[in-house]
Amino acid sequence: MEALTPRQAEILAWIRHRVAEDNLPPTRAELMKAFAFRSPNAAETHLRMLARKGYLELQQGTARGIRLSDYGTESGDLPQVGxxxxxxxxxxxxxxxxxxxxxxxxxxxxxxxxxxxxxxxxxxxxxxxxxxxxxxxxxxxxxxxxxxxxxxxxxxxxxxxxxxxxxxxxxxxxxxxxxxxxxxxxxxxxxxxxxxxxxxxxxxxxxxxxx
Incomplete structure (x- = not known):
């Protein structure tokens, strides 16, 4: 697994928190608002990098198409560094x-x-x-x-x-x-x-x- 940048780690922690609190993944619009991204493309770029590194799975065509992979969850097989x-x-x-x-x-x-x-x-x-x-x-x-x-x-x-x-x-x-x-x-x-x-x-x- 590739290491996360500080910003990627912040976003992953936020997504984990939202899933734990709401029992639902956040939307891309919610991510954009929470981190004050100026465009949807900025939020999407971070999500794609987290997906490429194996922490997320992205589903197109749905507002809440963000899923934590086994490595993206705290109960996954990846040793927790933090x-x-x-x-x-x-x-x-x-x-x-x-x-x-x-x-x-x-x-x-x-x-x-x-x-x-x-x-x-x-x-x-x-x-x-x-x-x-x-x-x-x-x-x-x-x-x-x-x-x-x-x-x-x-x-x-x-x-x-x-x-x-x-x-x-x-x-x-x-x-x-x-x-x-x-x-x-x-x-x-x-x-x-x-x-x-x-x-x-x-x-x-x-x-x-x-x-």
């Missing part, structure tokens, strides 16, 4: 605890530089001006002993709560900066507050409005 997708994490719980995983997306970790260890679904609009919107998915890398540089975007846990912000530190004082003037920075005193770095942001996926 990253765990984490949703909202309850305060005080491990980041990658099974109960907070929404599943796994077929995204190769090495598509990001450096490679990613997990995906995190964004909650809220505090990073809007960095083009990170509610529902977007961030690729995150975990590195033991990692020390962020000022201005770097990181996933941190502060007093049990997980957030995504830009890092700024001076001495024992850390400011976690949003990218939206409607939100205030989070002030952290390392001598008093509990702060743990969960990883650095290494990429972003936008999988369409229905995923």
């Amino acid at each position: 990253l765990p997708l984490v949703g909202r994490v309850a305060a005080g719980y491990p980041m990658l605890a099974e109960e907070f995983r929404e599943g796994q997306l077929p995204v190769d970790p090495v598509l990001f530089a450096p490679g990613a260890d997990y995906l995190l679904r964004v909650q809220g609009m505090s990073m809007r001006d960095a083009a990170i919107l509610d529902g977007d998915i961030l690729a995150v890398r975990q590195e033991p002993g990692f020390t962020p540089q000022n201005g770097q975007m990181v996933v941190v846990r502060v007093n049990g709560e997980v957030t995504v912000k830009r890092w700024q530190r001076e001495g024992t004082q850390v400011r976690l900066l949003p990218e939206n003037p409607d939100y205030s920075p989070i002030e952290v005193d390392l001598s008093r507050d509990d702060l743990h770095i969960e990883g650095k942001v290494v990429g972003l996926l936008r999988l369409g409005q229905n995923l």
Whole structure:
């Protein structure tokens, strides 16, 4: 099986989600709308590439003529290569605890530089001006002993709560900066507050409005 490009992996994940949710494959028009393709030909080109690589079977002459092949389904014979997708994490719980995983997306970790260890679904609009919107998915890398540089975007846990912000530190004082003037920075005193770095942001996926 040929490897998927990041865009192809996003589309395949979206199709899987729609089939699981609706018990029906999506239409080409729905795919075009979800990914803001400018023409039906763009959507069709991606579908044909997924079919050529063995993940889909296409049927002409029907609106919902998209079928997942054995390799395109999560229960297929192809070993699943991907990253765990984490949703909202309850305060005080491990980041990658099974109960907070929404599943796994077929995204190769090495598509990001450096490679990613997990995906995190964004909650809220505090990073809007960095083009990170509610529902977007961030690729995150975990590195033991990692020390962020000022201005770097990181996933941190502060007093049990997980957030995504830009890092700024001076001495024992850390400011976690949003990218939206409607939100205030989070002030952290390392001598008093509990702060743990969960990883650095290494990429972003936008999988369409229905995923």
